[in-house]
Amino acid sequence: MYFYTLFFETNNSFFYRSKTNLKFMSINIQDKILALRKELNKHNYNYYVLDNATISDFDFDIKLKELEKLEQENPIFFDPNSPTQRVGGTVTKSFNTVFHKNRMYSLDNSYSKEDLLDWEKRIQKILGTTVLEYTCELKYDGASINLTYENGQFVKAVTRGDGFQGDEVTANIRTIKSIPLTPNSDFVSNFEMRGEIILPIKGFNKMNQDRLASGEEAYKNPRNTASGSLKLQDSAEVAKRPLDCLLYQVVTSERKYKTHFESLENARKVGFKVPKTITLAKSIDEVLRFVNEWDTKRHDLPYETDGVVIKVNSLQHQEELGYTSKAPRWAIAYKFKAEQVSTILNEISYQVGRTGAITPVANLEPVELAGTIVKRASLHNADQIQKLEIRLGDTVFVEKGGEIIPKIIGVDFSKRPQNAKETIYISNCPECGTKLTRKEGDAKHYCGNEFGCKPQIAGRIQHFISRKAMDIDGLGGETVELLRKEGLIQNYADLYDLTVQKVLPLERIAEKSAKNMIDGINKSKQIPFEKVLFALGIRFVGETVAKKLAKHFKTIDHLISADFETLVSVDEIGDRIAQSIIDFLSNSASLTLVNRLKKVGVQMSISEESIKNQSDKLKGQVIVVSGVFYQISRNELKKLIEDNGGKVSASISKKTSFILAGDNMGPSKLAKAKSLEIQIISEQDFLDKLS
Ligand code: AMP
Ligand code: ZN
Numbered sequence: 001m002y003f004y005t006l007f008f009e010t011n012n013s014f015f016y017r018s019k020t021n022l023k024f025m026s027i028n029i030q031d032k033i034l035a036l037r038k039e040l041n042k043h044n045y046n047y048y049v050l051d052n053a054t055i056s057d058f059d060f061d062i063k064l065k066e067l068e069k070l071e072q073e074n075p076i077f078f079d080p081n082s083p084t085q086r087v088g089g090t091v092t093k094s095f096n097t098v099f100h101k102n103r104m105y106s107l108d109n110s111y112s113k114e115d116l117l118d119w120e121k122r123i124q125k126i127l128g129t130t131v132l133e134y135t136c137e138l139k140y141d142g143a144s145i146n147l148t149y150e151n152g153q154f155v156k157a158v159t160r161g162d163g164f165q166g167d168e169v170t171a172n173i174r175t176i177k178s179i180p181l182t183p184n185s186d187f188v189s190n191f192e193m194r195g196e197i198i199l200p201i202k203g204f205n206k207m208n209q210d211r212l213a214s215g216e217e218a219y220k221n222p223r224n225t226a227s228g229s230l231k232l233q234d235s236a237e238v239a240k241r242p243l244d245c246l247l248y249q250v251v252t253s254e255r256k257y258k259t260h261f262e263s264l265e266n267a268r269k270v271g272f273k274v275p276k277t278i279t280l281a282k283s284i285d286e287v288l289r290f291v292n293e294w295d296t297k298r299h300d301l302p303y304e305t306d307g308v309v310i311k312v313n314s315l316q317h318q319e320e321l322g323y324t325s326k327a328p329r330w331a332i333a334y335k336f337k338a339e340q341v342s343t344i345l346n347e348i349s350y351q352v353g354r355t356g357a358i359t360p361v362a363n364l365e366p367v368e369l370a371g372t373i374v375k376r377a378s379l380h381n382a383d384q385i386q387k388l389e390i391r392l393g394d395t396v397f398v399e400k401g402g403e404i405i406p407k408i409i410g411v412d413f414s415k416r417p418q419n420a421k422e423t424i425y426i427s428n429c430p431e432c433g434t435k436l437t438r439k440e441g442d443a444k445h446y447c448g449n450e451f452g453c454k455p456q457i458a459g460r461i462q463h464f465i466s467r468k469a470m471d472i473d474g475l476g477g478e479t480v481e482l483l484r485k486e487g488l489i490q491n492y493a494d495l496y497d498l499t500v501q502k503v504l505p506l507e508r509i510a511e512k513s514a515k516n517m518i519d520g521i522n523k524s525k526q527i528p529f530e531k532v533l534f535a536l537g538i539r540f541v542g543e544t545v546a547k548k549l550a551k552h553f554k555t556i557d558h559l560i561s562a563d564f565e566t567l568v569s570v571d572e573i574g575d576r577i578a579q580s581i582i583d584f585l586s587n588s589a590s591l592t593l594v595n596r597l598k599k600v601g602v603q604m605s606i607s608e609e610s611i612k613n614q615s616d617k618l619k620g621q622v623i624v625v626s627g628v629f630y631q632i633s634r635n636e637l638k639k640l641i642e643d644n645g646g647k648v649s650a651s652i653s654k655k656t657s658f659i660l661a662g663d664n665m666g667p668s669k670l671a672k673a674k675s676l677e678i679q680i681i682s683e684q685d686f687l688d689k690l691s
């Protein structure tokens with residue numbers, strides 16, 4: 001032991017002569033390295049977060065070089081979160097897809113005072129209280145990012161992706177110097193920080209000047225450039241871009257803070273860049289005051305914003321409100337009035353989707369709108385065309401909110417050309433000529449030639465292999481098109497007949513990619529039944545419905561034999577969905593496909609394991625979950641209820657079977673439960689009941 005210490009010290013200390021007293025001193029190298037890192041982190045923080053430099057660039061560089069040298073000479077002290085690692089240099093060829101520990105939802109939008117009041121009414125009803133506090137934040141316009149910290153150390157950064165899984169871009173994010181990699185310890189220790197990667201307008205303009213000067217084309221807008229930067233392969237390139245990160249949410253299971261505001265204020269204190277614009281509001285009127293103020297002042301901000309995000313401040317309220325399938329109930333975005341331009345409608349073309357749905361598209365005289373050139377806009381359906389009374393040659397108003405796709409919101413009738421003819425909606429499929437149909441209640445026209453209409457055939461295969469469906473690696477859109485053109489596949493079941501030998505002769509397919517493709521296809525046989533159901537491409541059966549169906553019917557055979565009544569009796573399955581399932585599964589061509597998939601080993605029933613965890617113990621029961629839980633999380637409780645046949649409801653009513661209550665259930669909820677004589681069950685009793 002002694003020997004080891006001695007050895008360690010002589011190797012990791014160095015000696016120098018102090019000018020004043022000529023005494024030899026030894027300074028531990030590790031301490032020196034740590035001190036330098038701390039100092040440089042502080043300078044970075046002052047400069048990039050507080051915008052207040054406390055050291056000259058020259059002196060900073062000297063210290064950084066010194067640290068670099070010490071680290072190089074003493075590799076055992078390597079730390080990926082050292083300030084020396086922020087210059088980048090890692091090259092990522094392809095970014096790993098990883099699951100988010102907590103889903104990244106999108107936000108519902110609102111556009112008026114009425115929308116906000118409706119929202120407030122909904123949440124007041126669920127919470128059973130009218131006394132609420134809100135936070136108002138600007139909606140930063142960039143690319144969302146999720147930063148993971150473990151034991152106070154930055155470990156991982158993942159893009160939002162589809163909300164369930166995103167791309168891991170850790171090396172690139174590490175180069176953004178306003179993001180603390182080792183935040184001050186006076187905070188929660190395991191957490192995720194959510195924020196927006198943005199390009200401040202000044203930095204963006206400077207980047208464009210440089211590009212133009214070197215003969216390159218200018219970037220279109222800060223948001224796309226920020227989001228594109230995250231996917232650059234060379235992190236040293238990312239380091240050169242003036243990216244910034246504004247934080248808006250702390251996600252943690254540590255119950256240190258009671259409100260959203262408090263958690264963000266503390267995040268700012270430990271080094272995160274949380275804009276000071278965040279404001280508390282006690283009513284929707286106060287919220288609107290914030291909105292109106294920033295609608296004007298936003299033009300003076302150093303970055304772009306397209307609205308305000310309003311959140312319920314109490315974290316316990318947030319938990320009680322939970323999420324819809326898309327967005328938190330406890331937050332809502334308020335969009336600033338969109339920018340508008342006018343241009344001319346040159347042509348209406350019609351697109352055929354994978355389900356045969358027809359979408360009319362306006363082809364416009366190109367015009368610049370909010371930083372991008374707009375050439376096309378969706379017209380949605382025949383009703384929309386009629387409603388707008390739009391004709392070829394018309395001057396139309398185009399608007400762009402936060403969405404990428406611009407909208408036509410009206411026609412300038414004063415400019416209508418004299419001979420403009422009324423728009424007559426097409427009656428036959430533009431791709432295959434089949435007569436279009438439109439069922440009552442449907443917004444869209446459909447081409448019913450499912451198996452003979454090219455975009456439908458191609459679209460269905462594309463959908464089948466897509467990430468949220470069968471997630472087949474090694475098979476992209478172009479390859480599918482090639483395989484289809486060469487006659488190797490006509491439908492998704494054909495994919496499973498492909499072999500390396502069959503695809504190798506094709507142009508542009510090398511042995512390695514052929515092998516990857518076949519491996520990917522084989523691997524997809526493990527994809528769970530619910531995703532298979534989604535992949536089949538049954539009209540109106542999206543991800544959520546597919547999940548419900550899989551859970552309820554458990555096997556494809558049960559689903560095939562279900563009649564209309566059985567289908568609509570399933571929670572959230574309406575007439576329209578039920579009919580579409582019946583149409584699909586009674587069609588002999590689709591049945592053949594399903595049977596072929598089954599034969600090659602694609603999952604056509606839910607796994608043994610998920611069956612094991614399911615029961616009918618709570619069948620027919622409607623349960624409200626309220627309060628704070630300690631043994632298992634609220635989401636797990638909800639899953640338990642559903643797995644055991646129960647239904648989770650957000651608000652207490654006569655239909656409520658019982659309330660699953662944790663600590664701190666709201667007083668008004670309690671009163672309501674009492675007045676309706678609804679039983680209240682504790683977490684422990686509930687778990688006992690199920691075990
Ligand atoms: P949307 O993409 O329109 O559904 O809006 C949701 C996105 O807004 C989130 O994924 C965030 O990236 C972004 N966002 C920007 N600012 C905020 C904010 N202050 N609070 C929450 N989300 C925000
Ligand atoms: Zn067609």
